[in-house]
Amino acid sequence: MDLIRKTAQELFEKAPFDALAVGVIDFSGKAFTHFELSKVPGENFYFDLASVTKVLTNSLSYFLGPEAFDEKMLLCLSHRGGLPAWGLLPKHGWEEIISSYQVKKSPTLYSDYSALRVLVELSRKGVDQRQLCRSVWDREVCHWTELPDPAPLLQFGFVDGEPNFGKVHDPNARVIEKFCSHAGLFGTIEGVCRTLLNYQERTQFVGKVKEDLKQHSERFSYGWDRVVNPSETLAGPGCGPLTFGHLGFTGTSVWIDPEQMKGHVILSNATRDYWFSKNELNEIRRKVGSLIWQKI
16 A cells, blocks of 8 residues: 555645545455545545446445336436436426436436436435435435535635535536435545445445446446446556446546455545646546556
């Protein structure tokens, strides 16, 4: 872990963001190690998890209660339901907009609308997704409206021209305000690692995704994204061909190699100033990830 931290520190010093946290999870040993680097005062920061929320809501909901998922919901879970990728939604009536689209088997299109459709359909079936997932989330993973007060927070972009501390970066999650499944969760590095261990303990999802990935070549498996090119992936070169995970727009990620039963979590506030360049973050992702897969 010393080499991983040293490498991360050297790269982080050149990066245009304030904090970086890395966790390495041993699913077989039910344990994790972690470290956090910061250029601002504080520790144990709550990071905006962005789209990592999807695997801690929709995917988790599937593994906790697969009987609630019909064929159309499974298509939305795997981003193959034909819904648009994204669009600005209103605070009131967004559920009707999301429900207006016909779900039909389509080529893969990564879609926030598909993720929200899963939430809407579960609600219609009487499933309180928030309560369901809370049974697995660690106490340091929460919806952005439920952040502890005070909490160590970082800047994630700007809202109405002012530095954003404590509000979700995603505009639809911010407007909707209440719980939604495509974005909106915040968490500490320890909280996310403990949540993933809880997730495995409750559902044994790592082996189930592994077996599903063996059987088809589609990009997504139960909402988890697969590595396409192990030599160039943001998961870090050296991971196995069945590695799966998810990226978050704000500079977060989770990757799991089911053959090694090892995973890693990288959290940052890469969208502190802007969203359009993540070169430094992606270098950290690749180099730190590669060291982790090398079993150092």
